[in-house]
Amino acid sequence: MPEKPYDHNRIELKWCERWRDGSLFRAEDHSTKPKYYLLEMLPYPSGTLHVGHIRNYTIGDTLARYKWMRGYNVLHPMGWDAFGLPAENAAIANQRHPREWTLENIAYMKRQHVRYGFSYDWTREISTCEPEYYRWNQWFFLKMLERGLAYRAKALVNWCPACATVLANEQVVNGCCWRHEDTPVEQRALEQWFLRITAYAEELLRDLDKLEGGWPERVLTMQRNWIGRSEGAEIDFRLVGSGKPIRVFTTRLDTIYGATCVILAPEHPLAEELVPPQEQARLKAMIDERARRDPGDLVKEGLFTGHFAVNPYNGEAIPVWIGNFVLMGYGTGAIMAVPAHDERDFEFCTRYGIPVRPVIRPVDGKLPDPAAMQGAFTEDGICENSGEFSGLPSAEARRRMTEKAERECFGKAAVTYRLRDWGISRQRYWGTPIPVIHCAECGIVPVPEHELPVVLPLNVQITGRGRSPLETVPEFVNAPCPRCRRPARRETDTMDTFIDSSWYFYRYCDPHNRQAPFDPQKIAYWFPIDQYIGGVEHAILHLIYARFFTKVMRDLGLVKNDEPAARLFTQGMVIKDGAKMSKSKGNVVSADETAERYGADTARLFVLFAAPPEKDVDWQDAGVEGMYRFLGRVYRFVTRNVDRLGQAASGEETEADRRVRRRLHQTIRKVTEDFETRWHFNTSIAAIMELVNELHASEAELSPPVLAEVLEKLVLLMGPFAPYVAEEMWEELGRAGPVFRQSWPSYDPELAREELAEVVLQVNGRVRSRLLVPFGVPREELERQALADDKIRSYIAGKAVAKVIVVPDKLVNVVLKG
């Protein structure tokens, strides 16, 4: 039969049509098969997919298809992170309603997903902007409110002038907004809703150990740093005169005999009281300057209050300062400055002429000379000039000093975290309404559960300026107080959209439940997520919130697992012309055009082949052509050989039969190993290409039964990578699909084994010759043969052999004297 041309559009559209409804990929909620929950981070429906998105989903889809073939009951869902600011911005720019804009994007992007053949169970699709979904955001909020995990407080919060809303700490990057990288974040004092994530700080930190091995070390480290646990002590310094305590936090209590001043954050409650009238203006200036928070280059500045406070250990009265580098939000907002042993204190104190007093010496050295010090000595050592603690090593001193503080009631051991509570109020429209009502009589009253969802009204004016858009909708704002029924006002802020993505993966297990966010039994079956896949940019934000939600849900009795995802994989980006693909850079390669021109299979193959999935890849059109050529080559080979397959074997098995079959079994072994270990699909695909090259070279000599075996297994191997052309070839071979429901081919180690070992012969470590021998030749025999080799002998001639290194089946190295 003549070969058929590789018409990717014909093939792909044919199978795409048959797979369209997604019922093929449906996961069973109960099954005798082992379950596998595979999840890719849900996308924001920004408009259209580019090949960068394609890469993320291709990695997941390849794995999903492999797991199906290994006999798993695979849950592979997809949904939409549909609330968020871009919809509002689009609304302002094009006079479109955010909902309309969002739904249109979702419809378009879903078509693109389907076009690429991704194996999602679309019956479980969710969209976070639908009341059926966000009502459970509100429900969780009420549960947290009941438990004191949600609270309202006036606090200094991060304000992005470009977004015209508040940001969580996690959303501030280098002092700027995470969405507006050159817009500095301002500090404003506002009444806000917070979730008490700090209540779980210790557990969030501790449980990172459980994720060891399953999550990238890098992500675990980032989370550990973000939580930022430090152990130390809180100590009271009493003001001379009033006796009022100033509580400081320190991790270096062992250095306290070297404290030469106390420094308060400008926002510290005592600051205004202590600063003399003529300096109040400077204090205000300091606070304002920091509110504008120019990242990095803040010069350490201070001002002396004129007051003194007493070091409880040595009774010394030391000056109290205000310092712009002391943070109100960390520890107690006040520090003791020990310039001899802390770099920042050193810089501050030398600037203002405050004495430097060393009290720690290196274990094997002398106490530093303060006059000669160029910087602080910050390591642990031995205490000196520290009263009863002199001579103790730092760690021991800290322990004993803490005991003394507790005994004499002027301080205690303390642990502080860098992690802050999660500010979730947003002064925006397109988000989940916070379900509370402000009543003049009753105060803040939660909306009763049976009244959920509080539906986001659709008739709203969005200007992007001023206050929360919902304030302009009287039908929404005016509501009776659930408690006293008198007229009251609804909360008009909406929730941070990171709430939506903190629990969506539970909803996939039971997406149509109207009574509850989900049925706990279904969760018990599917959880934890076996493999979560997403970008490393969410290492802190989304992934710490998701872990927090899981712990809260566990404490509510809804789930049994402590962690949402057993394994996390962070894939690299797709780079074009040296930059991440983005509309603003104008370097976007459209998923549609690529599918049209080369086909989804080619695009999928290329993004997998170009680099291992954890690394960034460069998009190069020329490279894509290569993948297209490869698929065409395979397809044509199969179609022109189909007729031969049924023929009987004509006599003996040929040398080519053995060689190609050996290569086949080696390839299955290689690809299987890649799936089971590192996911280096670039090497899997290279191995398949080598098999195909071997097939081409031996095409005429292959006997029909071997050819049939090789083609069948080749198609199965290609199934996870290039599902369309694999399905078409499977049909050409006369087999019934779908490919991803066939069993993954197994390999026979005997057939995969090479017949002869190639042993490299070296002289002084340089390859000079080689030997083909059966496997398992003993060392002595290898050595004998090596020394008998003509080439080797010519190198040895006239010289003495010092020794011979033999690595069986691999190498003989003859080392010469001199």
Added chain:
RNA sequence: GCCCGGGUGGCGGAAGCGGCAGACGCAACGGACUUAAAAUCCGUUGGGCCGAAAGGCCUGUGCGGGUUCGAAUCCCGCCCCGGGCACCA
């Protein structure tokens, strides 16, 4: 500044463990097919040198040292690139 990654041909990358560096693909070049081109197929391709050729020699994995019979791989010291954290007391 601190903490992680990473530097291999013209390019993307390969070489789980210290044992043939450069698999596979791209690009380039040569050839076949074609009136011609495209497509396809076959071949060459790290650099340098010797040779008419077969072939041979030297050199080579960011730089400098070290360990070893043998180093892209291990150790020490640097340089460069990417990412994270950055007054967290």
